[in-house]
Amino acid sequence: MHLLLNFIDRVDYTSYEDLYTHFKINVPDNFNFAYDVVDVYAEKDPKKEALVWCDDNDEKHIFTFKDLSLASKRTANFLKMHGIQKGDRVQLMLRRRYEFWFFLLALHRIGAIAVPATNMLSAADLEYRFNAAEIKMVVAYDDPAMQKEIETARAKSPSVETLVAVGQPRQGWTSFYDDYEICASKFERPTGENEIKNDDIMVIYFTSGTSSNPKMVAHTFTYPLGHIVTAKYWQNVVDGGRHLTVAETGWAKALWGKIYGQWLAGSAVFTYDMNTFIPGKLLEKMADYKITTFCAPPTVYRYLLQHDISKYDLSSLTYCVTAGEALNVDIYNRWFEKTGHRLREGYGQTEVTLSEGNYPWMDPHPGSMGKPSPGYRIEIVRPDGTPCDDEEVGEIIIKIDGGKPFGMFGGYYKDPERTEKVFEGGVYHTGDTAWRDKDGYCWFIGRTDDLIKSSGYRISPFEVEEVLLKHPAVMEVAVTGVEDPSRGQAIKATIVLQKGFNASKELAKDIQLFTKKVAASYKSPRIIDFVTELPKTISGKIRRASIREKDKQDQQKSDAEKAN
Template identity: 35%
Template structure:
């Protein structure tokens, strides 16, 4: 008879052989921790296939809005993704090819991601809210070789997908069927060697200027991101983790896939609308032990009947992307009896700072640097700031979590880091300060990026959409404070002669933006003005408008 616990412990040791998990307090772990990235690393082979040796180990529980449930062991995931990888290979997808994955929160998302990684293809996860224009840009910019989606998205992809290998979960005419392709198991799969620095995944993220940037990460990052599972989530085999992030965001990759499956725990995946009472019911019914959600969700959850909420398995809740209000943390922790730990990271680095399991937490702080990460604060003149002084947060390099670079943009990649006193630092674009004990406090953005309910929104994309409306002469988009979403998109609009401002026009402009770009980017507030603040050379001064919104002098 197999000793399951002993088998899992053995497999865990094999997976983490290059970089073992260090136990102890923050000071001990930070001092003893060192990055040991293997020369070659294929997440599908070196993580999924290893856990698959224990046929009883549950990897995924996928549930839809109607309550239909599918369960997959690691052995299932291994077998299915081998078949799908073989099918993709027969269709001409090779190592280094880019593959768009436009799928909702369904099991096929993880399966598609792992199958592509197995082949050495570069996955580009995309949220379903993206418009035809958004998808066309990503396909063209990345020079994608294939796309995996559902029938619901085919119409948006049709005009730009003719040259692609087209795969659909519920295949319409002229598209390959996902599950039929996954049954390609004829022993012909040729799994390539994957070096640690080979490209593995690319996220498109908004910038303060221009179109979205392709943030390209290496295979080494898929290995390194397990650190957040160890020290922020505290995950181990037997845990059931639920992260509600959308599938196109980097947080989904780390908290739904790379980090939790590196620890051998079970991932819970729910494809249904946000309903706070349903969230609580699912946490209880599926014995979720670690729950991860955006601050906006927690604001709604604490408004429910929490005294009657029973979740005996829940031991930890976590959040990132926007600050959770202190009163919300107090209400949640009092009702559930478990801590709510926040963290900080970027698409370019993923998590680098966290309030860590079992460690001290300080009011207002995002936490301390995760093991293997060193955070500093730099002045505008690129000198190190002292404790308590505000400057730009920076990550000391080298660090395996940092991206390979912005795809097809060497200049922007090079501009993202600076040398200070003989050391190289990655500039986060965020303002902050560190106290004497290394706790990190967020103080805002250096640039104009808007963070709304966990979504990063670049003003340029919204401004470009507004400018396409025939009544708009010019516009400026900035962040505006909001008690529920943290920040929302606000547009200052100058109308063309003869066009009159009205409530009806506000709605018309909002609907226009929703049709032109991803709907979550639309301006929730619009103010009509006669002119916009600019420099003597005509450059828009969004900063002055942003300061006005936040009441800054």
């Protein structure tokens, strides 16, 4: 069973137009995912799979909805025991450990605010987050290096009262499992002044911060319902199946693919808590656990395609989607050739749910992020706000004059200025650029500040990267603009090489000549920098802003040396 008909009028649609026109969410009063989804499954179908989990240490578990209902109630009692109340902010640093689901659901039960974060953050990153969100408790797994960073940040973060260790105990920390076992497995839904309302804040995710300090995106308790479209109609999850989204819980994409929409649509969530990403191991898990639907960024597909996929039994796989970066056409074609599955791209942000997608009834245009999702009235506009013509690049905006799309955030937490700016003119400014083809499909270009203006041309980094990735030596690449006195900006390619290739002036020249043969000459990079890795955000997106900032600093240093 799945619960979709508790929240939508119908499940089956005949076309994209039918879905876009008629899809509607019926929002209950005081909706709470823990009580109204997890507990309902636990009562009506207690043995139904919810979370299928494994790691690299041969540990594995299958949690039913009854298991998670009881575990999250115990965890809620643990949190209450340690002073957590409605509205308190609790930072979760649990990577992909199954306790993440215990704590997330427990916080929902209390009405406290979950603030997921990645294990990759430094003490400075953590200090910023602790103070910006006024974090009261930090829950982290037992990685001593990460725990040390947390302790360093805590010393300068007066709001943090309690550190909770999941796993091995640590001095100065509260051990979760020491208390969890004695906590009651009953937890009543709050009433009265502690009653949880639809517009209460449920979760805060920090954005990746590609060009500034991360913003705090606040979503309310109705946010999970916005991901019905994400899971049922884009990821096309299977009732009784197993869905895998390769996201770590510190990234908002985890909430797109690791809990809400999937469970509403009846699919279990499969989670592989990997120590490091090893493509062959991931393919083994997909085969062993009979994954039915799969979502990953294009970079993951690129690495998987380095392996002989025919060696792995992926016969259970029914559907594959991708998001996070624009999809390279070559990856689309090679994945289809190897698996028979067409990659269906989608687009969204931390601030929203799936805003555009390639839906089941649509013939995907390789490289296109698809068409607007139900409830999203999207336009591509010029800097003056007027609509762009077909094939004209502009900013993606979302119209909200008739009400915000379901699942869109209400604003940035404790930041009215940024909130006002992003909703300037009565629309939501995504800060992303795209163009629309004559069939209504949208094509991602990049962030507004990523566009390169060279010799009068406006050049998308992605379209240059797409060409460069066809060269056999190029594994990963980031394209940026650098100041140039004659062109305004010159194109720079920062490249990670495939194994077996060595950086050299000859190889750089070969790559430049290759680009000129495949694309317009003005798109050929004038500067090539070979590196061992690209700077990335905590969510794995290439951080072009870091490359631009380093180039700017290097130029300033060079100018200063010349002046002296």
